[in-house]
Amino acid sequence: MTFDIALTGVKAAGAELETISNNIANAQTTGFKRSDVEFADVYASSTVAANHSNSGAGTHVSQVRQDFGQGNLNFTDNNLDLSVEGQGFFRFSADGSEVFSRNGALALDRNGFLVNGAGHRLMGSSADENGQILPVDSELQVVYSDLQPRRTERVDLAMNLDSHAEVLAPFDAVDPATYNHSTSTTVYDSLGTAQVATLYIKKDAPNAWSTFLFVDGVDVSQPGGDELVFDSSGTLSTVNGTADTGFVSTTFTPPSGAEPMELTFDVASMTQYDNPFGTNNVEQDGFATGRLDDFDIDGEGIIFGRYSNGEARVMGQVTLANFSNTQGLVNQGANTWAQSFLSGPPAIGAAGTASLGQVRAGALEGSNVDITQELVSMISAQRSFQANAQVISTGDTLTQTVINIRR
Numbered sequence: 001m002t003f004d005i006a007l008t009g010v011k012a013a014g015a016e017l018e019t020i021s022n023n024i025a026n027a028q029t030t031g032f033k034r035s036d037v038e039f040a041d042v043y044a045s046s047t048v049a050a051n052h053s054n055s056g057a058g059t060h061v062s063q064v065r066q067d068f069g070q071g072n073l074n075f076t077d078n079n080l081d082l083s084v085e086g087q088g089f090f091r092f093s094a095d096g097s098e099v100f101s102r103n104g105a106l107a108l109d110r111n112g113f114l115v116n117g118a119g120h121r122l123m124g125s126s127a128d129e130n131g132q133i134l135p136v137d138s139e140l141q142v143v144y145s146d147l148q149p150r151r152t153e154r155v156d157l158a159m160n161l162d163s164h165a166e167v168l169a170p171f172d173a174v175d176p177a178t179y180n181h182s183t184s185t186t187v188y189d190s191l192g193t194a195q196v197a198t199l200y201i202k203k204d205a206p207n208a209w210s211t212f213l214f215v216d217g218v219d220v221s222q223p224g225g226d227e228l229v230f231d232s233s234g235t236l237s238t239v240n241g242t243a244d245t246g247f248v249s250t251t252f253t254p255p256s257g258a259e260p261m262e263l264t265f266d267v268a269s270m271t272q273y274d275n276p277f278g279t280n281n282v283e284q285d286g287f288a289t290g291r292l293d294d295f296d297i298d299g300e301g302i303i304f305g306r307y308s309n310g311e312a313r314v315m316g317q318v319t320l321a322n323f324s325n326t327q328g329l330v331n332q333g334a335n336t337w338a339q340s341f342l343s344g345p346p347a348i349g350a351a352g353t354a355s356l357g358q359v360r361a362g363a364l365e366g367s368n369v370d371i372t373q374e375l376v377s378m379i380s381a382q383r384s385f386q387a388n389a390q391v392i393s394t395g396d397t398l399t400q401t402v403i404n405i406r407r
Helices: 003-023 371-406
Strands: 033-041 056-065 071-076 082-084 087-095 097-101 121-129 135-138 156-162 181-188 194-205 208-215 224-228 236-239 246-248 264-266 271-273 278-284 292-297 303-308 312-323 331-332 336-338 345-352 356-363 363-365
Touching: 003 033, 003 056, 003 371, 087 336, 121 278, 156 181, 156 194, 181 278, 194 331, 292 356
Parallel strands: 082 363, 156 264, 156 271
Antiparallel strands: 033 056, 071 363, 082 356, 087 097, 087 121, 087 312, 097 336, 121 135, 121 312, 156 278, 181 194, 194 208, 208 224, 224 236, 246 264, 292 303, 303 312, 312 345, 331 336
């Protein structure tokens, strides 16, 4: 019996040494989670002997428990390196099944999918062509097609008109003496072709002005221009006799052959003060076509594409998963786990929501193995192994003594 009990101790100490060895071997493995061995004593059941007279039958490994504590974040210069700061796992599609990992070292495959070293594709929420996140689970893909141009429809204009400007003769675009001020901005048609829109402004009477809009030298303003009237405090009062804060050009066809277009000018921020003419801000909502230059991922896991035309578009969002019982996850190797009945189903959501942590781009989570702690544990396991081996040696000596007595 002594041999059997000591043998269970040797096996248990050996299992602990194996676990410690695995921890140390993976001290530099990205996203690795260390393990601890838990033991339980063994008692032979009996309907005759009382518990206080049962000496026990040794020990056994009750479970190898993983420590899912946070590892250190190691920052890199690669925006495809992701880590989770807090709780949660990345989700990957692995040949039709779903696995979970804390290792966010990613790359792009030839089709633009975000993949890990095993070729598993990162999962998340897709986005539509307008950059709106869709509640649809998908494999995240970086699309390299050119960004479709957007036709300019609205121009916001903020400027001041000099209240002391002189009243001028009827407007003539080729004669600078017939207008007080002008400002220009670039607008885009449906093909992404850039055109210059110029707004000429002339004073008709005290507090009354007219504007004339030309696109690439062609008059597209309403007949006679648009009338702006200001009150005695210098605030815009009416546009074309109404309380509107904007005016609309005529519908015109760009020379590029693009779709017909019209421009709406919002002049709510236009003022008439005793101050020199000045254009404070001109913003328009169109843009030319663009080629993908780069992309980045923010703390909520949203993937932004950066284009050559200065625009950005949402391409999707990395989603995270968490479990009510992480100890129930089944280790699949390669820093991945699979759900089980004990783990329960994954709770999936955007980073930073509920119990889920934040996504950090340009950083990888290191192993949470503490080498010093493992070495101390190794010494303890070694002593346990040696002590149990010594029990076997002592039991052998006693047995040999009994055999010698019988002789």
